[in-house]
Amino acid sequence: MTEQQPKVEPAIAAPKPAKNRTRMLMWVLGPALVLGAGGWLYLTSGRYASTDNAYVQADRVTIAPQIGGRVVEVNVRENQAVKRGDVLFRIDAEPLEIAVARMQAQVESVRSLLDAARSGYSAAQADVRSAVADLDYKKQQFQRLEELRARGLVAQQALDDAANNLAAARAKQDSNNAALSKAQNMLGGLPSTPDEQLAGYKLALAQLAQARLDLEHATVRAPIDGTIGKTSLQPGDFLGVGQAAMPLVANTLWVDANFKETDLTHVVVGQPASIEVDTFPGRKWQARVASISPASGSEFSLLPAQNATGNWVKIVQRIPVRLALETPQQDGLILRAGMSAVVDIDTGRQNSPIGRWQGSDTTSPTRVAQAP
CATH class of the missing domain: 1.10.287 (Helix Hairpins)
Known part of the structure; x- marks a missing residue:
């Protein structure tokens, strides 16, 4: 009779302590980070008023002669930059x-x-x-x-x-x-x-x-610095007094942001703001609140809403806010009228839950400026 060999049990692999610690840290720190980020956003919420209903704006001048006559010379072309006093076109001066x-x-x-x-x-x-x-x-x-x-x-x-x-x-x-x-x-x-x-x-x-x-008005000059818009004026055209000849877009730019009325609770003139234009993602322009419209945009429409008649549904209104750019041009990036933008206005820490807990800063220079 053969002798039965004893059965050898497989060795159990020793646990890897480093891997277990990493997993434990992920399970603990992951939720902690999420909770911390959420808590920070909650505690600092209310400080910034933001909107993407914002557009770059510029003054626009319609160039029109003050006398009537035949055009004999056109000195500019479409999209050309001009300085104040540059000759745009001339009208026949002989008469x-x-x-x-x-x-x-x-x-x-x-x-x-x-x-x-x-x-x-x-x-x-x-x-x-x-x-x-x-x-x-x-x-x-x-x-x-x-x-x-x-x-x-x-x-x-x-x-x-x-x-x-x-x-x-x-x-x-x-x-x-x-x-x-x-x-x-x-x-x-x-x-x-x-x-x-x-x-x-x-x-x-x-x-x-x-x-x-x-006779002096026979030579039409640029009243401001800017860029000529779309024009088809040619020598030989006849222009009457006040007839539009070409548009001129000024170099002075600002941003009009249309905020919801519920976002303007703590917005006052003079507060700093940052602006990001869709054309240049990732680049920001610094600005300040220059003025706030006295009425909502619908009040200036041709046919304002008549809320006292018929069925009525409450709609949050938009209030235009003008922002003055501190550096309109930077690193060769040129802003143009009509560009879409995203605006963030820093209303101050006192508007967040932390700020309200610490007490409002009634000595803020932006609010002192608004005091009558």
Whole structure:
């Protein structure tokens, strides 16, 4: 009988203490990290007001001539950057130059008329003196003939002629006085009044100034720094007064953010903000709250909502907030009007649960600035 061999039990592998510790740490630290992050978000919530309903904005100017005429020169093209004072286009100036020459001749004509009025004033004064002397003589002659007629020494015909001559002398004196008054009025009451103080000369100078201004407006210049928008203006086009020729978008940029009314509880003017534009993800621009609209966007619409009639459903309204960019251009990145943006306004730690527990900071400079 063969001897039975004893059964050998397989060796049990020793546990790996390092692996078990790692697993335990994951089970313990994982939930702790999640709870910690959630608690931090809760405790700091309410500090930032955010919205993605925000867009970059810029001033837009519609370039239009102040005089009508044919375009003879266009100096800019679409999407071209211009500086204030740069020539955009020119209108035919020949008719305006003729108008300036005509007004200059008109000024010289008025000046000549005023010089003639001064000479006429002197002549009228001499005529008045002559008429006064003639009237005195005719009065004396009439009185002598009247005495002689009373004694029967002259005929009635002689007395009648003397009376007629006296009446003619009075009429001539009145006429000369009227001529003197007319010449005096043309000279502003005094013959020594300078031309520049007389109404007729002022009118002529004003017409000349208007003609020169129209000539200057024949050259249309950029009123601000900016970029030319879409335009099809060509030499030969005729433009009327005030007719739109091309748009000009200013270089001054800001951001209009439309916040929900429930997000603006702690937003005040002067608070810092960060802006991220969709065109440049990951890049942020610093800004500050410049102003808050006095009404919701719907109040400025053409047909505001009539909530007092029919069925009504409450809708959270949007309030426009303007943000002033502190550095509009950075690292060669150019913002353009109409770009979409995401805005975060830092309203201060006092608006979070931690801040409310510690007490509001009533000395915050942003809130002091809002105090009446």
